[in-house]
Amino acid sequence: xxxxxxxxxxxxxxxxxxxxxxxxxxxxxxxxxxxxxxxxxxxxxxxxxxxxxxxxxxxxxxxxxxxxxxxxxxxxxxxxxxxxxxxxxxxxxxxxxxxxxxxxxxxxxxxxxxxxxxxxxxxxxxxxxxxxxxxxxxxxxxxxxxxxxxxxxxxxxxxxxxxxxxxxxxxxxxxxxxxxxxxxxxxxxxxxxxxxxxxxxxxxxxxxxxxxxxxxxxxxxxxxxxxxxxxxxxxxxxxxxxxxxxxxxxxxxxxxxxxxxxxxxxxxxxxxxxxxxxxxxxxxxxxxxxxxxxxxxxxxxxxxxxxxxxxxxxxxxxxxxxxxxxxxxxxxxxxxxxxxxxxxxxxxxxxxxxxxxxxxxxxxxxxxxxxxxxxxxxxxxxxxxxxxxxxxxxxxxxxxxxxxxxxxxxxxxxxxxxxxxxxxxxxxxxxxxxxxxxxxxxxxxxxxxxxxxxxxxxxxxxxxxxxxxxxxxxxxxxxxxxxxxxxxxxxxxxxxxxxxxxxxxxxxxxxxxxxxxxxxxxxxxxxxxxxxxxxxxxxxxxxxxxxxxxxxxxxxxxxxxxxxxxxxxxxxxxxxxxxxxxxxxxxxxxxxxxxxxxxxxxxxxxxxxxxxxxxxxxxxxxxxxxxxxxxxxxxxxxxxxxxxxxxxxxxxxxxxxxxx
Amino acid sequence: xxxxxxxxxxxxxxxxxxxxxxxxxxxxxxxxxxxxxxxxxxxxxxxxxxxxxxxxxxxxxxxxxxxxxxxxxxxxxxxxxxxxxxxxxxxxxxxxxxxxxxxxxxxxxxxxxxxxxxxxxxxxxxxxxxxxxxxxxxxxxxxxxxxxxxxxxxxxxxxxxxxxxxxxxxxxxxxxxxxxxxxxxxxxxxxxxxxxxxxxxxxxxxxxxxxxxxxxxxxxxxxxxxxxxxxxxxxxxxxxxxxxxxxxxxxxxxxxxxxxxxxxxxxxxxxxxxxxxxxxxxxxxxxxxxxxxxxxxxxxxxxxxx
Ligand code: HEM
Ligand SMILES: [Cu+2]
Ligand SMILES: [Cu+2]
Numbered sequence: 001x002x003x004x005x006x007x008x009x010x011x012x013x014x015x016x017x018x019x020x021x022x023x024x025x026x027x028x029x030x031x032x033x034x035x036x037x038x039x040x041x042x043x044x045x046x047x048x049x050x051x052x053x054x055x056x057x058x059x060x061x062x063x064x065x066x067x068x069x070x071x072x073x074x075x076x077x078x079x080x081x082x083x084x085x086x087x088x089x090x091x092x093x094x095x096x097x098x099x100x101x102x103x104x105x106x107x108x109x110x111x112x113x114x115x116x117x118x119x120x121x122x123x124x125x126x127x128x129x130x131x132x133x134x135x136x137x138x139x140x141x142x143x144x145x146x147x148x149x150x151x152x153x154x155x156x157x158x159x160x161x162x163x164x165x166x167x168x169x170x171x172x173x174x175x176x177x178x179x180x181x182x183x184x185x186x187x188x189x190x191x192x193x194x195x196x197x198x199x200x201x202x203x204x205x206x207x208x209x210x211x212x213x214x215x216x217x218x219x220x221x222x223x224x225x226x227x228x229x230x231x232x233x234x235x236x237x238x239x240x241x242x243x244x245x246x247x248x249x250x251x252x253x254x255x256x257x258x259x260x261x262x263x264x265x266x267x268x269x270x271x272x273x274x275x276x277x278x279x280x281x282x283x284x285x286x287x288x289x290x291x292x293x294x295x296x297x298x299x300x301x302x303x304x305x306x307x308x309x310x311x312x313x314x315x316x317x318x319x320x321x322x323x324x325x326x327x328x329x330x331x332x333x334x335x336x337x338x339x340x341x342x343x344x345x346x347x348x349x350x351x352x353x354x355x356x357x358x359x360x361x362x363x364x365x366x367x368x369x370x371x372x373x374x375x376x377x378x379x380x381x382x383x384x385x386x387x388x389x390x391x392x393x394x395x396x397x398x399x400x401x402x403x404x405x406x407x408x409x410x411x412x413x414x415x416x417x418x419x420x421x422x423x424x425x426x427x428x429x430x431x432x433x434x435x436x437x438x439x440x441x442x443x444x445x446x447x448x449x450x451x452x453x454x455x456x457x458x459x460x461x462x463x464x465x466x467x468x469x470x471x472x473x474x475x476x477x478x479x480x481x482x483x484x485x486x487x488x489x490x491x492x493x494x495x496x497x498x499x500x501x502x503x504x505x506x507x508x509x510x511x512x513x514x515x516x517x518x519x520x521x522x523x524x525x526x527x528x529x530x531x532x533x534x535x536x537x538x539x540x541x542x543x544x545x546x547x548x549x550x551x552x553x554x555x556x557x558x559x560x561x562x563x564x565x566x567x568x569x570x571x572x573x574x575x576x577x578x579x580x581x582x583x584x585x586x587x588x589x590x591x592x593x594x595x596x597x598x599x600x601x602x603x604x605x606x607x608x609x610x611x612x613x614x615x616x617x618x619x620x621x622x623x624x625x626x627x628x629x630x631x632x633x634x635x636x637x638x639x640x641x642x643x644x645x646x647x648x649x650x651x652x653x654x655x656x657x658x659x660x
Numbered sequence: 661x662x663x664x665x666x667x668x669x670x671x672x673x674x675x676x677x678x679x680x681x682x683x684x685x686x687x688x689x690x691x692x693x694x695x696x697x698x699x700x701x702x703x704x705x706x707x708x709x710x711x712x713x714x715x716x717x718x719x720x721x722x723x724x725x726x727x728x729x730x731x732x733x734x735x736x737x738x739x740x741x742x743x744x745x746x747x748x749x750x751x752x753x754x755x756x757x758x759x760x761x762x763x764x765x766x767x768x769x770x771x772x773x774x775x776x777x778x779x780x781x782x783x784x785x786x787x788x789x790x791x792x793x794x795x796x797x798x799x800x801x802x803x804x805x806x807x808x809x810x811x812x813x814x815x816x817x818x819x820x821x822x823x824x825x826x827x828x829x830x831x832x833x834x835x836x837x838x839x840x841x842x843x844x845x846x847x848x849x850x851x852x853x854x855x856x857x858x859x860x861x862x863x864x865x866x867x868x869x870x871x872x873x874x875x876x877x878x879x880x881x882x883x884x885x886x887x888x889x890x891x892x893x894x895x896x897x898x899x900x901x902x903x904x905x906x907x908x909x910x911x912x913x914x915x916x917x918x919x920x921x922x923x924x925x926x927x928x929x930x931x932x933x934x935x936x937x938x939x940x941x942x943x944x945x946x947x948x949x950x951x952x953x954x955x956x957x958x959x960x961x962x963x964x965x966x
Contacts, residue, residue: 474686
């Protein structure tokens with residue numbers, strides 16, 4: 001009995017029991033459905049074992065959308081609790097668990113997979129490659145992320161959720177003050193998915209360096225690829241810090257190691273330093289690819305090349321360097337003295353300069369353009385003023401003496417949502433709408449798309465701008481309740497209304513996918529938006545080998561020049577194409593990781609050791625394996641290409657491209 | 661200069677107006693440190709609003725002028741690589757703004773980290789403020805008294821708070837007197853404040869510290885030195901002494917009302933050794949302030965190694 005006791009959640013409530021039942025029913029439903037429709041084989045062959053970057057991208061995308069709803073549900077609950085003074089909807093413990101999981105889920109299990117989805121979907125196509133450098137590693141990255149996310153998500157039905165904030169500061173996160181296994185989940189789930197992220201970083205750096213199409217020099221790479229390149233370099237430098245910090249944190253919690261405790265030589269602020277040495281670059285890992293997407297979209301729908309391409313690239317490089325030099329601004333109030341604060345205040349505000357350069361470059365890209373107000377473009381336009389406000393409040397926070405008044409208040413919450421929602425979430429939705437036809441073969445409905453945009457924008461402004469005021473009025477963040485006398489009530493009610501509108505917008509996205517799936521025409525051609533870069537130069541749907549012949553590139557908008565200036569993209573004969581084999585190992589290995597993670601959470605050492613051995617066995621097996629992939633023969637490629645309605649010999653193809 | 665002031669004033673009034681006519685706490689300072697912070701905030705709001713407005717105006721102009729429906733079908737947007745002059749302006753102006761704000765920021769850092777302006781000459785009142793789950797303990801070593809969850813301070817005298825914690829990291833914050841600073845269990849941090857006028861104020865822990873965090877507040881009352889002295893006298897006449905066992909009970913997690921004691925816990929449970937303002941003296945000096953000024957300069961070195 002005692003053994004089972006520890007899996008019980010410490011603070012049950014009707015809502016949690018309801019979700020337990022819901023989770024059980026959905027799982028049973030999935031198993032029964034798969035069996036009934038005889039889809040197990042299909043699932044295994046086409047998805048669980050795939051190494052195709054496009055399919056992996058789609059899986060990332062679906063997981064991210066799923067997690068957006070999980071994190072969104074948390075957000076609505078928090079806003080509902082705060083909507084009125086002294087509300088009784090949630091108690092302190094639940095509120096703490098909810099804002100903790102909301103933060104973790106949104107940053108690590110929603111925003112990260114969302115950008116990884118776009119890395120996977122777009123980068124190989126944009127550089128004219130057939131896949132990423134290490135396809136099988138890519139699959140492993142995805143599955144590690146996925147099991148990490150699942151491990152984190154079961155915390156609220158087995159054993160208890162983490163409740164020390166997504167920053168998980170010690171000593172609060174130590175065993176003395178966080179007694180449930182929740183923080184163990186935090187340490188291990190993030191560790192497992194973080195290893196996946198690190199491998200993604202290595203994989204995409206290699207891909208972008210080694211696998212660009214002939215002629216694509218670094219300074220001819222499309223802007224999204226540039227942003228992905230820099231973001232992945234940041235991943236490679238930042239994630240090891242997180243890995244180490246989490247190992248130390250885990251050791252503290254499971255083995256009483258005292259790295260971050262306040263006795264026996266532990267240093268609580270060491271955790272804060274480690275966390276933000278990773279955490280601040282992390283926000284640039286998210287925002288730079290978003291900038292990349294906006295660059296592609298704004299340029300396409302303005303009908304113009306990107307203004308100041310070189311300045312854009314250099315500003316990103318500068319941002320990536322500076323992002324490692326500012327972490328201390330997260331604890332200006334730690335008492336580190338005026339000199340240290342001054343240095344970090346200056347480096348922080350300095351980031352505003354390269355960021356401002358980018359804003360102006362987007363504005364001037366639209367200048368003299370021919371602007372089409374499509375849904376992706378609406379998001380990009382809405383992004384500019386909203387993100388400018390978010391950046392401006394960032395500069396305000398960067399003034400460290402003033403930050404003494406903003407720190408830990410709703411002002412800060414308003415600021416970072418003000419950058420992260422128009423910056424990252426809008427970009428992801430814009431990218432989703434923009435690239436949807438390429439990957440699914442039909443357009444999303446524009447009317448519903450625009451309605452979504454307006455709901456989201458109005459909801460966003462209503463939800464977050466009042467927080468600037470309530471923060472300046474003394475409302476600290478992470479408070480589960482406040483009294484009538486504080487006067488925070490009306491502002492928080494306004495926030496709740498805004499959050500509800502945003503929830504509607506997210507529902508509208510789902511409805512749009514459903515509606516468009518039913519009603520949109522399928523004969524959209526390969527380039528429905530009249531776009532400019534290589535991902536649009538291949539067919540829709542994309543053949544598994546991406547390009548029958550690799551493109552020859554001579555500018556940063558190769559496809560546009562092929563269309564307008566008659567550059568020849570695809571030269572030469574179709575040859576055999578080498579492809580990697582599917583593999584079940586990444587999936588299996590990740591499942592073993594899940595078992596290991598779960599066992600560590602509950603300190604079940606026997607299964608933990610067995611699982612760890614299993615992981616090493618998987619790696620050992622791989623090193624003896626002889627798997628040289630397979631070839632798609634030229635004849636087969638030609639047949640496939642012919643099916644797309646175009647006979648592919650040189651002359652026809654170049655004429656075809658110039659006409660599209 | 662006049663125009664700038666007018667502009668700042670108008671922003672300030674509109675901020676106040678938006679919040680339903682009562683000034684937001686941060687914009688209602690009652691001491692020099694909070695005043696400095698409020699004026700920095702107003703200044704940065706002003707400058708940043710100009711930038712936001714400029715971006716919005718350019719954006720609106722471009723969207724209206726270059727929208728597709730406003731142009732002939734055969735219009736082909738030109739290929740423009742960039743423009744050095746435009747790019748220089750886009751870099752130059754932000755650099756100037758950031759440089760100016762950095763200058764202000766650095767000055768303010770030194771101001772809020774040292775004795776409040778206008779109070780440099782006076783001996784500060786030292787108060788040890790320590791947090792436990794989820795209470796605040798205020799020790800007045802000079803007066804030999806201790807309170808829980810409320811703070812009486814004299815006006816027109818610099819206040820020096822020595823902050824530490826008996827649990828998770830907390831953050832000591834009295835918005836109307838000045839911004840916050842962390843209280844940690846293995847070290848002491850120092851916050852310099854002063855109150856200009858008598859009145860009641862809100863104080864709270866601003867750093868999340870677990871279940872009781874939302875209610876982790878305290879009341880602050882500023883009063884004249886004479887009133888303060890009367891209060892001290894009264895406490896000595898009426899309050900019970902603080903014993904070690906009693907103090908250990910107070911530290912138990914939970915909420916408590918306001919309490920008053922004579923004596924302080926510093927005598928049997930001194931502040932953490934790792935004091936950010938002492939280098940070679942290992943014992944904590946809570947009665948002797950002679951080394952105070954020199955300590956302050958040491959603070960920085962001490963912390964960078966931290
Ligand atoms: C969809 C609308 C959203 C709403 C209404 C919302 C609301 C909130 C609220 C009420 C809090 C807690 C504030 C507090 O009590 O301290 C919060 C915290 C947070 N949110 Fe959101 N949020 C939203 C979206 C997002 C997104 C998209 C992200 C990231 C990509 C995000 C990241 C965070 C983080 C990191 C925290 C801090 C958690 C912590 O304090 O530990 N949120 N949000
Ligand atoms: Cu940061
Ligand atoms: Cu310290």
